Amino acid sequence: MSSTISDIAKLAGVAKSTVSRFLNGGSVGEATRKKIEKAIKETGYTPNPFAQSLKAKKTNIIGTIVPRLDSYAASQTLIGIDEQLKEMNYQMLISNTSQSLEREIESIYSFANQKLAGIILLATEITDKHIQAFEAVNIPVLLIGQEHKEFHSLIHDDYHAGYEMGQYVLEKGYRNIAYLGVTEKDIAVGVKRKQGFKQAISEGPECQVHYYETEFNIPAAQASAYKIIKESKPSIFVCATDNIALGVLKATYSEGLTIPKDLAITGFGGYEVTEIIHPSLTTAKFFYKEAGQTAAKHMVDLVNERPIEKLTISKYEIIERESVDTNSKHIL
Amino acid sequence: MSSTISDIAKLAGVAKSTVSRFLNGGSVGEATRKKIEKAIKETGYTPNPFAQSLKAKKTNIIGTIVPRLDSYAASQTLIGIDEQLKEMNYQMLISNTSQSLEREIESIYSFANQKLAGIILLATEITDKHIQAFEAVNIPVLLIGQEHKEFHSLIHDDYHAGYEMGQYVLEKGYRNIAYLGVTEKDIAVGVKRKQGFKQAISEGPECQVHYYETEFNIPAAQASAYKIIKESKPSIFVCATDNIALGVLKATYSEGLTIPKDLAITGFGGYEVTEIIHPSLTTAKFFYKEAGQTAAKHMVDLVNERPIEKLTISKYEIIERESVDTNSKHIL
DNA sequence: AACAAAAACGGAACCGGTTCCGCTTGAAAC
DNA sequence: GTTTCAAGCGGAACCGGTTCCGTTTTTGTT
Known part of the structure; x- marks a missing residue:
């Protein structure tokens, strides 16, 4: 043969x-x-690649650990990484952890054992075990989506996106705001976006803002939204992710309210679906694919011991769509 | 170390x-x-896995070739494959081909060169080059989504899904139908679904059906829908995929028509988004994740030279939602 | 023409496992 | 008390490459 x-x-x-x-x-x-x-x-x-790698004690494979495959952010990022790595003659190996932090740790060791050249982690939360594992394996590591002082990371500009979203909402005249966020364990999504938003609010005119916390999935967000609508009748929902916004959207329909007249909604992410639905969703778009590409470049730099910045910030863009009323000035 | x-x-x-x-x-x-x-x-x-594989001339890695990562069907199938393989102590290696048939061929050879134990192909179209490559590499192959007499395949029950969708549409009273399909190069989506549908129509009452062809992506479907609406004013769009249905949905909004009163829509796939949007989409749901799981099992059987059926058919389910009017009897 | 330097090449060791073969040992069988 | 056999173990070859080192050949210089 x-x-x-x-x-x-x-x-x-x-x-x-x-x-x-x-x-x-x-x-x-x-x-x-x-x-x-x-x-x-x-x-x-x-x-025979095995014989080669055996001798070289190294591969040209970059391992990518991803919490879930069925998310727009994840798949776009993966596509970006993959494309770029291919171009530089590297291969990508994906490990899907199904949102289990424990599996993330296992993957790190498994990747190291397979002598992969580097590890990219689409991070949600960095625990001590992560740090311990990364230090033990001693191969280049790059975090995407979360920042950590000890490791190279590439993050989206959550803070400023939150800030600009806050300004935007105020500018459109909304004064009775519900901010539907997530756990603060997730620094990027749970903390940074909220911080930026809060800052904008604090700099703006007098207004009423309630902060809530929900899960990442649509049904949970929907359930939270029902309650909040009953309780505090906000005029706008600022949601920490597009998925949460979709949950709010469903709740809004069920309640017979019209968007954006009765209730406006915004998200973060820029998922494809936000453009497809009707009304389309106003959101802060992040550039996942591009982020993946630069992550790949950085990883290859790390592998070849070329110096790179410890922290890279990917840009964002507020996309104005139909879920926010851009004309009327609300509550004065 | x-x-x-x-x-x-x-x-x-x-x-x-x-x-x-x-x-x-x-x-x-x-x-x-x-x-x-x-x-x-x-x-x-x-x-050291390299030393092991070098000697064994074999790995416990199953390569999966996927045309695109950013599709619900693809990611769900991958998740199913991955979960199942993990359980059986195999590893999955993904090759994303970005919808290039040429890259699919390359991946086949590359997988063979890396001595992978088997190849699963999420197929769209099987060309002569595919056949040639599969025969050359001489490792177990399993097709998902398309059928081919020479290879083991796992398909969704496109024909019967189409058939039942046809029955359903007729039963709901629709008599002026636009079927928006895709290229017949895609046997499963382009031919089988349509065939099943046609069969149901031929067995049903007198009615008017126009068959059209469009691309897989939303904008193309949207453009096609505009034209068709102008031309033939159908009372229902039967779309060959959920994505096409989404394109039609957008066109319908733009034209100021209401769904399902003025125009009803159905899809095929059962994508998550079809449940989220408003009105939610009536569709034939396929079980991608489960299909991926059985594919993984079959592949491991093949690798271990256990006999399996050449063709496996995964089931489907018509999901009734808001995009079809289930009460009124239309045109008589 | 003589000689130094550089290019071309072969042999052998090595990477880290697995497997075959054969030797030793102890227990069971007669 | 031999013989028999299996379990336990070590040595060596092998998988398919890369690389070091030393020898031969070529090239160029004076």
């Missing part, structure tokens, strides 16, 4: 060291080069 | 062949077993 370097050597009538040199750009004479080329063409030889 | 089997052997005072036997369940005495266990515990030794 598949031939080995010895086969090629025999066919070409040279030593296998010569074939190896030929393959790796060592010095080989014109005549032998021809012979080897011919032999390789004839047999369709390609080197 | 990471220790080798020789280190363990030295530490335990035995030959490395003994350590290997210990690891692989050969015969080892009680005393030496203890010593080896101790040595392994002390060093945290884990075998």
Whole structure:
């Protein structure tokens, strides 16, 4: 079946060291080069990657740990990473952890054991065990989505996105605001976005803001929204993620309210679905694919021991759509 | 750093062949077993997978080729495959081809070169080059989503889903129907669904059906829908995929028509988004995750040369939602 | 033409496992 | 008390590459 370097050597009538040199750009004479080329063409030889990696004690594979595959943010980021890595002749290996932090840890060790060149973690929460694992494995690590002083990270500009979203909401005249956030364990989504938003509020005109906390999934957000609508009758929901906004949207429909007249909604993320639905969702769009690409570049830099910034901040963009009333000035 | 089997052997005072036997369940005495266990515990030794694979000429990795990561069907299927493989102590390696058939071919050869145990292809179209590649690499292959007589395949029951959708639409009283399909190169989506649908129509009462063809993406479907609405004023759009249905939905909004009163819509797929949007979409739901799981099981059977059916058909379910008017009897 | 330097090449060791083969030992069988 | 056999173990070869080192050949210089 598949031939080995010895086969090629025999066919070409040279030593296998010569074939190896030929393959790796060592010095080989014109005549032998021809012979080897011919032999390789004839047999369709390609080197056995295991033998290579065994010797090299290293691969050109970058492991990517992802909490879930069925999320727009995750898949876009993966696509970005993958595209860029391919271009630089690296391979991506995905480990889906199904939102289990424990599995993340396992994946780190497993990747290290497989001698991967580096690890990219689409992070949600960085625990002590993560730190411990990263330190133990001793291979380059890059965090996406969360910041940590000890590791290289690439984050979205959650703070400023929150800030600008706050300004935007105030500017549109909303004064009775419900901010529907998530656990503060998630620094990026739970803390930074809220902080930025709060800052904008504190700089703006007098207004009423209630802060709530819910889960990341749509049904939970929907349930929370029902309660909040009953309780405090806000004129706008500022949701910490697009998914939460979708939950609020469903609740709003069920209550027979119209968007944005009775109730406005905003999200964060820029998921594709926010454009498809009707009314389309005003949101702070992050650039997941681009972030993945630069993450890949940075990872390769790290692998090759080229210096890179410890922290990179990816940009965002507020996208104005139909779920916010952009004309009327509400409550004065 | 990471220790080798020789280190363990030295530490335990035995030959490395003994350590290997210990690891692989050969015969080892009680005393030496203890010593080896101790040595392994002390060093945290884990075998080098490259050395193992080099010798074994095989891995326990199943390669999965997927045309795109950012699709509900794809990600759910991948999740199913991954979960199941993990449970059976196999690993999944994903190759995203960004909808390039050429890259699919490359991936097949690349997987073979990496000595993967098997290949699962989330298929869209099977070309001669595919067949050629599969025959050349000589490792187990399983197709998901498309059927081919030469290879093991797992398909969704497109024909019957189409058939039942046809019955359903007729039963609800619709008689002026636009069927918005896709290229017939895609046997499953482009041919089978339509065939089933046609069959149902032919068995039903007199009615008017126009068949159209569009692309898989939302904007293209939207554009097609505009034209069709102008031309033939159908009372219902039967769309070959949920994404196409979403495009039609957008067109419908833009035209100021209300769903389902003025125009009803159905899809195929059962994507998550179809439940989130308003009105929610009536659709034929396929069980992607489950399909992925059984695909994984079948693949492992193939790898271990256990016989399996050449063709497996995954089930479906018509989900009735708001985008079809279930009360009124339309045009008589 | 003589000689130094550089290029070309072969041989062997090595990466870290697995497996085959053969030797030793102790227990069971007769 | 031999013989028999299996369990336990070590040694060596092997998987398919890369790399070091030393020898031969070529090239260039004077």
